[in-house]
Amino acid sequence: GAGVSQTPSNKVTEKGKYVELRCDPISGHTALYWYRQSLGQGPEFLIYFQGTGAADDSGLPNDRFFAVRPEGSVSTLKIQRTERGDSAVYLCASSLGTSGDPRGETQYFGPGTRLLVL
């Protein structure tokens, strides 16, 4: 079936604006992760959903960042009052969410949304 999709692929916004980034995980995947990748760095964890609930939001940098997954499928990452330092590629990944088996733990990444805050 289809892989993880993310929209938009690119987003340019002005400092102070609000943005929403969308992630469509692989059908049937209960676990969903958001990561942020700055230029020349590896991805950094933001938040993890198991089903509809945010089970681990320890990576969110501050309260301007918020994410939802109301029906346990599509997730939206929301950034308020954007700052130039928020510019990065935002990656979404999903997995079956079962432990003890590589097939259940393997994360499948989307192509990312490149956010540029001017």
Place this chain on the structure above:
Amino acid sequence: SQQGEEDPQALSIQEGENATMNCSYKTSINNLQWYRQNSGRGLVHLILIRSNEREKHSGRLRVTLDTSKKSSSLLITASRAADTASYFCATVLRGGANSKLTFGKGITLSVRP
């Protein structure tokens, strides 16, 4: 914070040669994974090795894990130009449903035709 540190930061080899990339990490882990990334976008999972495993193979890939040294290596044999990409090691600290990954900064591999 980033747990893994890859070495070298950049590697350039001729097609057909083997490429060896190393990763070190700081804390105890449940498993370690290697990913490939082309053109700064989506990552592709290559292989997962658990803390109680020492070596795994997948096609032209061989991964080793030394938990006493907190290090791992990824070997790509008979490299091809299409292997040109960035490679990341990532660790999962604890078992369970939450498999959040902690990535290193990555290694840029260039394979010359």
